[in-house]
Amino acid sequence: MTAGVYVHVPFCLTRCGYCDFNAYAGLDHLASRYVSALLREAELAAPAWSSEEVVSVFLGGGTPTTLEVADLKALLARLRQAYAVAPNAEVTIEANPDTVDRPKLEGLLEGGFARLSMGAQSFDIAVLAALERLHDPASVRRAMSDARAAGYTNVNLDLIYGAEGETLDAWERTLRETVDLAPEHISAYALTIEPSTPLGRKVQQGVVPAPDPDLQADMFELACEVLSEAGYQHYEVSNWAKPGFACAHNLGYWERRPYLGLGAGAHSYRDDRRWWNVRPPEMYLELVEAGRLPVGGEERLEPNDAYLEEVFLRLRILEGVPASWVEPDRAAPFVESGLLRDDDGSLVPTERGMLVLNELVLALTG
C-alpha cells in the first residue's frame, strides 16, 4: 500500500495570533537536537513501515525553513534510506516568504524538496497586519520570483480570507495578485477562530469581531470564480490546482491512506488506528533521546467513526459519496435545493454545498 510521511517542525520566527498549530517562537536553540531526534525517530519507526511504499513526504510546521538546508537534506536522505520512498515521490516543504532566499531555495530544490508551499496569506498589508504576519506583500512576490529563478516548477501559495477589516474587494485583489504569480497550486482558507489562540481570546472578549460567515461565503464563491477562470481546478474545499498539480500528500489524508507522522505532535494513521506524538517539543526530545517512540495517544476507529470520516472526507474532495450509502430520503432535499448533485450515482457537493459541508455530512450520516 502507498503511504505518506509527514515531518513536523515546530519552530517559528513569531507566533501568529490565529494559529493553533503545534508551533513555538523562541525555541530555535533546540533546532539541532530536534533534527537529531527526527533522524532517530525516523529510524525507530521505520521497521513497522517497511512494507509501505512512501509516495509523498511533507515537511510542515511551524516553519521548516527555519532549519538549515544541510539539516533538511540530511533528514530527507535519512527518510530515503530508512523507508521505501518512491523515486518520483512528491516531496513538499513549507516555507515562510521571509525565511527563504534564492540560495536557500536552490539548496532545497537540489536537496530533493521539489514542491514548495509558501504561506502568502494575503497581498493586503492591512490583512497581513490583522493576521500578525510579519512579511509584506512584496516579500511574497520576491520569494516567488526567487523560487522560479531557483528552478521551482511546483509551488503552492496559502491564502487566508475573512480577517478583520478585509473587504470582498480586498480579497479579490489578493486573488488576482496570486493568480498573476501563477503558482501551480493555491490553498485558500476561511479564517477560523480557534478559542485557544490569542485571536480567539480577543474575539471572546469582543475586542476583535468574529469573521462574518456571509462575507466569508461570498469570498469563497469569489475564489471559486476567479481561480476557475484562471485555470485552477477546485479539488478540495480549500484547495485549487492546475491540472496534474493536486497535492498527493494531502490527498492521502483525505483518501484515508496510511501516513506516518514524525516530530512533536505529529499524527499518524494506519489500519483504523490513529495515534499522535506528544506535543511539547522538550517532551518529544526526551522520549526520542531515550530511544522510545514518542507516542502521546491513540484511538481505534469504530465502524461508525470510520464511516463518518469516510463520508466527510469524500465530500471534501468532491469524490462524493455513493448514493447507495445514503437513504434516499436523506439526500433528496439537498439535491433538490442544489447543495448536492447526483453525479452518476455519486452524491457530490456543489459549490454552495461545500460551504455547508458540516450540515451535509451530519444530514447524510444521520
Place this chain on the structure above:
Amino acid sequence: MYQRPLVAPATRPYDGPAVTEPMHIRNFCIIAHIDHGKSTLADRLLELTHTVADRDMRAQYLDKMDLERERGITIKAQAVRLAYRFEGENHELNLIDTPGHVDFTYEVSRSLAACEGAVLLVDAAQGIEAQTLANFHLARDAGLIIVPVLNKIDLPQADVDETRRELAEVVGCSPEDVMAVSGKTGEGVEALVDEIVRRVPSPSGDRNAPLRALIFDSSFDAYRGVIAYVRLVDGVLASRAKVRSMATGLESEAEEAGVFAPEATPVPKLEAGEVGYLVTGLKDVHQVKVGDTITSAGKQGAREPLPGYREPRPMVWSGLFPSEGGDYSELRDALDRLKLNDAALVFEPETSRALGFGFRCGFLGLLHMDIVKERLEREFGLELIATAPNVEFHVIRGDETIVVHNPSEMPVPGTYDHVEEPIVYATIITPSAYLGAVFELAQSRRGELGDMNYLSPERVEVHYTLPLAEIIFDFFDQLKSRTRGYASLDYEPLGYVPSELVRVDVLLHGEPVDAFSSVVHRGKAPQYGRQMVERLRELIPRQLFDVAIQASIGSRIVARETVKAKRKDVLAKCYGGDITRKRKLLEQQKKGKERMRRVGRVDVPQEAFIAALRVDQKAEAKK
C-alpha cells in the same frame, strides 16, 4: 420535599398551662411587608417569652423551609404558643404567622379569621407598603384590633416621626398609639407584648357548644399524614375524638391534638379560643382544606360551618415540560409529590407539538408558580421549559362557558360570542414623584384609574382596575424599575369581564408553534406579534434554508421576520493529519443538533424556547 418533623411527646412535654381560660388567651398575627422585620420580631418574642431556649435559638426561627429563608418570605402559616406572665397572671399568646404575598390573599384571610388582633408592623425607614395596606384592610374588615408598630427604629435612616404620623393616619389612631420597636436590638418589644395583651381582646366562643375549629393552614408530614392548623372557635377538641370536615364531609379520628411551642407538642385537648394542630389521620392534603370547619363526627356535630370557606382557585397557568431528554413520568411523579402538601397546585396533562408531553399547571399567582418551578428543579433535579404564564379565559358561546387554560386551545374567532378575562383591583403605593410613571405603566396595561389617597405629601396610594393578564406579564418588575424599587403592589380578584381578546399564533416556516401562542388584547396583538418574531429571529439559528417567522391572528399575518439561510458551515482546514479532532468537532455539532427540537423542518434549540418564553424585561423596556 420538606416535611416538618413532629417531636415525640415524651421528649419535651409542654410546660405551659394545659388549658387556659379564654380571658388569658390572645390570638394575634403580624402583618408586615417583606423585609420589614416580621421574622426578627418573632425571634424576639420567642426569646422574651422563653419559648425557645437560648441555646436553641437561631435567626428566623419560624421560617423553617429553606426556600422561605432564602427568599425572605413566609409561605406556610404557622402558629406558635407563647407563655407570658402579665400583671401576675399566666397568659397564652398565640402568634399566627400569615403569608406575606399577594398570591395568598385567601390564605391570609383565613389566618386573620383565626385571630382577634393584628400587629401592623411597618419599617420606620420605608413606610407602609401596598401589601401591608391591603392586609391591614383585610384585618380591619375581619374585625381585628390593630396594634400599629414601627420597626427598625434603631436604623439611622429611620424616620420615626413621619412614619408614625403616616401609620396613625392609615389606621385612624393617634400617633401616640403607635408603638416603636427594634426587632434587632429588642428595644420596645416587651412594651409591645404588654400592649398586645392589653389591646387585643380575648377570644369569645362557647366551650360548651358543638365543636367548630377553623382550619387556617395545613401541611403534610411523611409519617403522620396531613396536619391541620386549627383555631378552636367553639367546643373542645380532644385527641382521639372522631371528627368531620364540614366542606368535604370526610370523617376521621383526631390522632393527636397539640400546640407549637414552638415544636409540635401534644396536649390532651384544645378548647374554644385556643390555637394548635391536629394530626388528622388523613393522607391527602386535598382532604384538609384551608377555611374548612372541623366539627365532631355524628350527632354532636355543629350544624353551621364557620363562614368564609372557598375552594382554592388557580389564577395563573403555565405549561411545564421536561427539557431535552427529560422524563415526562419523572415530572408527573414530582408534581404528585408536591401536590401532597400544596393543596393549591393543580395540573393536567398537556401535549404540545413543539415541546412534547408535559402538564398545564395552575397556580395561585406568579410567586406560587416560581416556587413550584424552583422546587421541581431543585428538589427533584428536573430541567423544565415553562410556557409564558397565562390567566384563565372564559369563552362564552350562548349559554355555555368554555374555560380555557391554554392559549393554544382558544377557539378561533367567529365560533363564539365573546371572551371574558379576569380583572383585579390593584393597590399601588408609590412616592408621589413617580406617580406619572405609575400612571403611564397602568395606562399602557389597560388600567382604569380608581381613587387616590395621599398617605403623606410624599406618598400616594393609587387604585386601579387592571386585567390580571397584564399584571402577570412583568407588571411588578416594570413597576419596580419605573419607581426605582419604591412602589409596592397588591391586588385582589374582581371577577370576569368581557374583553376584546384574540389569540396570536407564531409560525415557524409556516408551522404554528403551539408553545408560543398567546391570548392578548386586540389592540396590543400586532405589537405583541412583532415583539415575538423579533425575539425569535435572534434566537433561531440559521438553517440551510430561509426560515420565515410569522405572527398571525387567525389567518392574518401581523408580523414577519426571516432568518436567512446559513451559507457557511464547513471546517476550512483539514490537513496536517489531525482528522480525529475534525471528526470530534462534527460529533459535537451532531450532539448539539440532537438537543434541538424539531418544529416542522426547523431545528429550534432548547434555549430558544426558554428565552422566547421568558417574560423579558429588556425587550419590554425597549418599547
